Amino acid sequence: xxxxxxxxxxxxxxxxxxxxxxxxxxxxxxxxxxxxxxxxxxxxxxxxxxxxxxxxxxxxxxxxxxxxxxxxxxxxxxxxxxxxxxxxxxxxxxxxxxxxxxxxxxxxxxxx
Amino acid sequence: xxxxxxxxxxxxxxxxxxxxxxxxxxxxxxxxxxxxxxxxxxxxxxxxxxxxxxxxxxxxxxxxxxxxxxxxxxxxxxxxxxxxxxxxxxxxxxxxxxxxxxxxxxxxxxxxxxxxxxxx
Numbered sequence: 041x042x043x044x045x046x047x048x049x050x051x052x053x054x055x056x057x058x059x060x061x062x063x064x065x066x067x068x069x070x071x072x073x074x075x076x077x078x079x080x081x082x083x084x085x086x087x088x089x090x091x092x093x094x095x096x097x098x099x100x101x102x103x104x105x106x107x108x109x110x111x112x113x114x115x116x117x118x119x120x121x122x123x124x125x126x127x128x129x130x131x132x133x134x135x136x137x138x139x140x141x142x143x144x145x146x147x148x149x150x151x152x
Numbered sequence: 153x154x155x156x157x158x159x160x161x162x163x164x165x166x167x168x169x170x171x172x173x174x175x176x177x178x179x180x181x182x183x184x185x186x187x188x189x190x191x192x193x194x195x196x197x198x199x200x201x202x203x204x205x206x207x208x209x210x211x212x213x214x215x216x217x218x219x220x221x222x223x224x225x226x227x228x229x230x231x232x233x234x235x236x237x238x239x240x241x242x243x244x245x246x247x248x249x250x251x252x253x254x255x256x257x258x259x260x261x262x263x264x265x266x267x268x269x270x271x272x
Contacts, residue, residue, distance in 0.1 A: 074256065076257060076259070078199075078259070085248055085264055086259070086262060088260050091256055092256055092258075097260065129198065131257070143198060143199045145198045146199070
């Protein structure tokens with residue numbers, strides 16, 4: 041299966057909202073509501089931010105939200121803060137096999 | 153609070169076998185419903201899933217690495233391990249262990265990662 045497509049970079053100013061897209065196909069993102077999003081600061085392990093497309097784990101700020109339209113999942117960060125600057129990765133189920141999960145290539149978020 | 157900690161050799165020679173262990177604390181590795189995974193990240197690149205092992209012991213590997221990967225679990229020590237054989241410079245990466253909730257598809261706990269360099 042192919043990796044999900046994310047923009048290489050996005051940027052925004054403090055207080056603004058930004059959206060990171062994660063584009064797949066009708067065989068993965070479009071067919072299942074099993075997209076997760078991870079935040080990774082430099083030199084740190086990834087952190088789960090969103091699962092099942094739009095659910096937030098306990099402790100994750102409600103400034104982070106997830107959605108889906110067609111074959112594209114999105115992560116929106118509202119009220120952008122300096123500490124949101126990080127890399128973000130999406131992951132989706134891609135089929136009927138137990139190993140059919142794919143990652144996106146990652147997006148670098150810069151807070152201006 | 154569940155914690156995962158990777159350990160192992162940080163430098164491996166080409167053609168040799170990379171070996172890492174992930175110690176799990178704050179919870180049992182035998183808990184039903186979860187799998188235990190290895191993910192890697194080459195310097196400056198994205199995440200690559202290596203494989204995972206179910207609490208039952210069943211394993212699933214990335215097809216691109218399957219011929220070289222073995223993941224095993226030691227329940228008595230509450231840890232699981234990764235072996236990657238015939239390594240090359242392309243296997244140089246930060247290796248993470250993580251807990252995978254396969255039913256809903258997410259990694260909820262991660263180790264801090266360990267850098268493995270393949271070099272002679």
